[in-house]
Amino acid sequence: MSTQTEPQQNSKAEALHLYGSYPFDTDETYQQGLASILGGGKLDPNSPEDLKEEMVRRTRVFYFNRITGSTITMDEAREYELSLLSSTSQSTKGVVEPNEEDRVLTFAELKELIETGNVDKIPNNKIIPERLNDAPPSESTATARKKPWETVVAAEP
Template identity: 65%
Template sequence: MSAIPDSATGSSSQAQSTPLELYASYPFATDETYQQGLASLIAGGALDGDPPPDIKDEILRRTRVFYFNRVTGNSILMDEARDYELSHRESNDTGAGVISQPMDESTPDETRVLTFAELQELIETGKVDQIPNNKIIPEAINDATPSESKTPARKKPWEVETVEMAE
């Protein structure tokens, strides 16, 4: 399990924060364990069939609530998280149903892992040039001549010399 940030554990400096506030400020976008789990769910087909945006938001919310409860030991409910997110949605510029995460402005040049909702929005709006590490692969075939093999071909089983055992 990854290290839990102080803002999500309810440490003494955050004692006045409610579990929902901690959930809203939890760094899901930078939590590598959460991102790996989300990637495996997506690869497993959790979002296949192009569900409507509200269904996608609900699926992603379920993953966040489950992970948050598991990591922090809190027990917020799905309905509480949904109501809290919807009441704070106006502050989110993307409208993707995810509470916006504050960017670490000390390292603006460093690429960060995008959430699924952020990646989806960039693709849908045609801003694929803003996707980090997105390489454009040309559709042409490589025109260079292929290299020649420098190692001898492996012998077939019937070509291998058998070593007779000395008696």
């Protein structure tokens, strides 16, 4: 009996490892779905942070199971994430966490920042001055293209 549960445990552990390393932040299909869920009013922006985390975890588990054919549960995903957090917090004491500006915003977050006028909080948002460039224009080094009648004349003789 233990030989049957060992492969199941190994495949479950492998699925959880894949889940933990899956690039949800860069998967455009997932990000679009998440943005539609968050932007569709399914989650109140004033909700507690743990409720938001649970909603995101639920979407990740559903999406991951859908595209990989796995059957991990919410509880397994939560336990796996907590084990990752506890192991990384013990092994990375004193290590600086990535900057908040380094993460990619979802469309809903970007829309919210623009609507509320907090464009200064948008990562990599450059402020372009409202004046013309003072530098002199560059000189072209390319030769001028021949006109159509100039190329026909050259080809006739």
